[in-house]
Amino acid sequence: xxxxxxxxxxxxxxxxxxxxxxxxxxxxxxxxxxxxxxxxxxxxxxxxxxxxxxxxxxxxxxxxxxxxxxxxxxxxxxxxxxxxxxxxxxxxxxxxxxxxxxxxxxxxxxxxxxxxxxxxxxxxxxxxxxxxxxxxxxxxxxxxxxxxxxxxxxxxxxxxxxxxxxxxxxxxxxxxxxxxxxxxxxxxxxxxxxxxxxxxxxxxxxxxxxxxxxxxxxxxxxxxxxxxxxxxxxxxxxxxxxxxxxxxxxx
Amino acid sequence: xxxxxxxxxxxxxxxxxxxxxxxxxxxxxxxxxxxxxxxxxxxxxxxxxxxxxxxxxxxxxxxxxxxxxxxxxxxxxxxxxxxxxxxxxxxxxxxxxxxxxxxxxxxxxxxxxxxxxxxxxxxxxxxxxxxxxxxxxxxxxxxxxxxxxxxxxxxxxxxxxxxxxxxxxxxxxxxxxxxxxxxxxxxxxxxxxxxxxxxxxxxxxxxxxxxxxxxxxxxxxxxxxxxxxxxxxxxxxxxxxxxxxxxxxxxxxxxxxxxxxxxxxxxxxxxxxxxxxx
Numbered sequence: 001x002x003x004x005x006x007x008x009x010x011x012x013x014x015x016x017x018x019x020x021x022x023x024x025x026x027x028x029x030x031x032x033x034x035x036x037x038x039x040x041x042x043x044x045x046x047x048x049x050x051x052x053x054x055x056x057x058x059x060x061x062x063x064x065x066x067x068x069x070x071x072x073x074x075x076x077x078x079x080x081x082x083x084x085x086x087x088x089x090x091x092x093x094x095x096x097x098x099x100x101x102x103x104x105x106x107x108x109x110x111x112x113x114x115x116x117x118x119x120x121x122x123x124x125x126x127x128x129x130x131x132x133x134x135x136x137x138x139x140x141x142x143x144x145x146x147x148x149x150x151x152x153x154x155x156x157x158x159x160x161x162x163x164x165x166x167x168x169x170x171x172x173x174x175x176x177x178x179x180x181x182x183x184x185x186x187x188x189x190x191x192x193x194x195x196x197x198x199x200x201x202x203x204x205x206x207x208x209x210x211x212x213x214x215x216x217x218x219x220x221x222x223x224x225x226x227x228x229x230x231x232x233x234x235x236x237x238x239x240x241x242x243x244x245x246x247x248x249x250x251x
Numbered sequence: 252x253x254x255x256x257x258x259x260x261x262x263x264x265x266x267x268x269x270x271x272x273x274x275x276x277x278x279x280x281x282x283x284x285x286x287x288x289x290x291x292x293x294x295x296x297x298x299x300x301x302x303x304x305x306x307x308x309x310x311x312x313x314x315x316x317x318x319x320x321x322x323x324x325x326x327x328x329x330x331x332x333x334x335x336x337x338x339x340x341x342x343x344x345x346x347x348x349x350x351x352x353x354x355x356x357x358x359x360x361x362x363x364x365x366x367x368x369x370x371x372x373x374x375x376x377x378x379x380x381x382x383x384x385x386x387x388x389x390x391x392x393x394x395x396x397x398x399x400x401x402x403x404x405x406x407x408x409x410x411x412x413x414x415x416x417x418x419x420x421x422x423x424x425x426x427x428x429x430x431x432x433x434x435x436x437x438x439x440x441x442x443x444x445x446x447x448x449x450x451x452x453x454x455x456x457x458x459x460x461x462x463x464x465x466x467x468x469x470x471x472x473x474x475x476x477x478x479x480x481x482x483x484x485x486x487x488x489x490x491x492x493x494x495x496x497x498x499x500x501x502x503x504x505x506x507x508x509x510x511x512x513x514x515x516x517x518x519x520x521x522x523x524x525x526x527x528x529x
Contacts, residue, residue: 032268057351061384129466132440136464145527193456197473201325201452203506204474207275208324209498214279 022219025209025225038227158186160169256527259520264311265480267356267513274509278325286501292479295462298469299447300336300483302422308341310421315435319352322428327360329449329477330426334361334379336484338370342421343410344379349431351384377409417442422468428454439466449476456465474499 010016027042067089074082091113097106137156141149164176165183172180213220278286292300301455303312314333318326336346346361348354351446358381365373373379413419423444425432430453436458439446448458461467471480477496487494 054352057384061354063353122434122437122470125434125441128440129437132464132466133460190456194453197452197455199510200473200475200503200507203275203503204324204452205273207279207474207502209273210279210502211495211499214276214281214417217385 018216019219019223021212022216023223025212026220026223028225029209030231033231034235036231036239038230157182162186253527256520256523259516260524269393270509271506274505275502277506279498286505287467287498288501289482289485289493290475290478290500292483293476295470295472296476297483299333299424299471300469300480300487301451302445302447303333303336303340304487305311305340306340306421310342311394311419312337312342312344312434313420314344315349315423315425315427316345316353316357317349317425317429317431318451319350319429320356321429323356324429324499325451325473325477326350326426326449327356328474328494328499329480330357330360331364331476332480332484332494333424333449334364334492334498335370336480336488338364338373338378339484339488341378345382345410345414345420346379349427354384356473357381370401379415380410417444420444422447424449426450430454430457436461436466447471467496474503 024042025036028046030036030042031039067085070082070085074085091110094106094110097103137152141152161179161183161212163183165180165187167176167180169236170176277283306312314330315347316330334344346357348357361379361381364370365375365379375381420501423435423446425435425446426449432450436448446466447469448467449471450458450473452475455470455472457475458467458470462472471477474496477494478500481494481497
């Protein structure tokens with residue numbers, strides 16, 4: 001049996017692919033009770049595996065097909081433009097000069113190229129985008145439904161009011177103060193919508209984990225009981241409660 | 252009364268977690284299917300569906316997969332529903348992975364979908380293709396109409412017949428949990444392609460302004476967007492198709508009710524306490 005087949009047999013069998021995700025989920029969720037070693041183990045495994053996985057993928061999908069293989073091909077059949085691979089490679093290597101205090105400036109060439117290229121590529125499109133967004137607001141008010149018309153008024157006045165909130169050259173009194181007040185209400189509505197969406201997103205993440213737990217009920221029950229027993233033993237016998245605990249600070 | 256007020260003020264956060272946990276897990280348990288209800292689609296999600304509906308057999312759809320397993324909960328159900336819809340319409344699907352961490356997730360998902368009996372006729376290289384990952388600069392190649400699309404990627408495969416440049420792509424759907432697709436939205440002005448977007452709920456509000464300018468033809472927002480798309484596919488092609496998003500929406504609804512309850516309770520307790528203190 002070769003090494004890859006051995007790894008596949010260890011990590012891709014049914015026991016591993018059902019028990020490990022469930023156990024990892026319950027381990028990390030144990031943090032909701034209190035910080036504990038099981039959570040720390042789960043957290044560190046997650047970070048380690050993510051980084052390792054990322055490295056492998058980076059090698060497999062970027063470095064190998066876009067650098068190693070073309071350079072190998074150069075030795076079979078050389079074209080003049082193949083030199084560019086070496087140039088890009090050397091430019092990328094300059095990033096390592098960041099580790100040196102005296103020679104850190106060498107890496108600036110890479111950043112100079114990158115920023116110049118990105119700015120040249122993106123600025124014309126960004127300007128077009130802003131113009132399109134702006135011109136789209138300039139529509140005849142008497143056309144469209146009542147909702148459409150009021151929508152534009154809210155957008156234009158809302159934008160103006162929000163900008164006035166950040167206008168500090170005059171004291172926020174009188175008309176300016178009232179406009180700034182409307183501006184902050186408009187911003188709060190946006191933050192509320194954004195925060196509501198964020199809560200929805202975070203709950204959705206947990207729903208994904210919950211679906212996993214429901215899909216493997218036996219594993220979920222066993223792992224949950226195991227983790228609960230561990231937490232009881234750990235907090236009862238090994239971990240001494242700290243005397244100063246302000247529970248409200250966690251809320 | 253004061254006693255209750257004090258207890259509510261100092262309610263253990265773990266009780267809240269536990270109640271949220273119950274509100275999420277109970278609708279997903281077997282036997283609680285009656286709690287699952289289809290979500291009425293919004294016009295933004297329907298716009299994506301309608302664009303695909305307009306396509307003919309053999310037309311080309313390009314899926315720009317720019318999410319990794321951290322956004323899987325919200326975007327994978329949308330991908331599955333969209334891919335299912337495309338296969339029902341018998342359009343050719345190109346899947347390009349802009350996120351290196353998403354490649355295996357995407358391949359597994361496609362494998363799972365095509366393993367279904369109804370899609371047993373689907374062949375890679377003929378009906379759909381996984382175009383793997385290309386580093387970020389490939390964006391320019393994708394949106395440069397002068398570059399041979401075939402030459403840039405895989406040359407083999409029947410799926411590439413008649414697909415030379417961006418002009419030959421009838422619809423593009425981006426799936427992302429970041430600002431990655433902002434470039435595509437900006438580029439839309441220049442190349443005028445039809446572009447829909449499915450994003451995580453956190454990113455949703457940021458992309459709404461692009462709907463009115465037509466830079467986006469549709470927007471599916473988070474898990475809810477995916478559930479809406481599942482509903483649309485279900486209504487048109489098969490009754491009672493409930494994917495993971497529709498199941499998740501009932502959990503989401505009940506968890507939101509619990510959160511609302513605690514927010515309202517917290518405010519009542521706060522104002523009562525303030526009144527008591529004078």
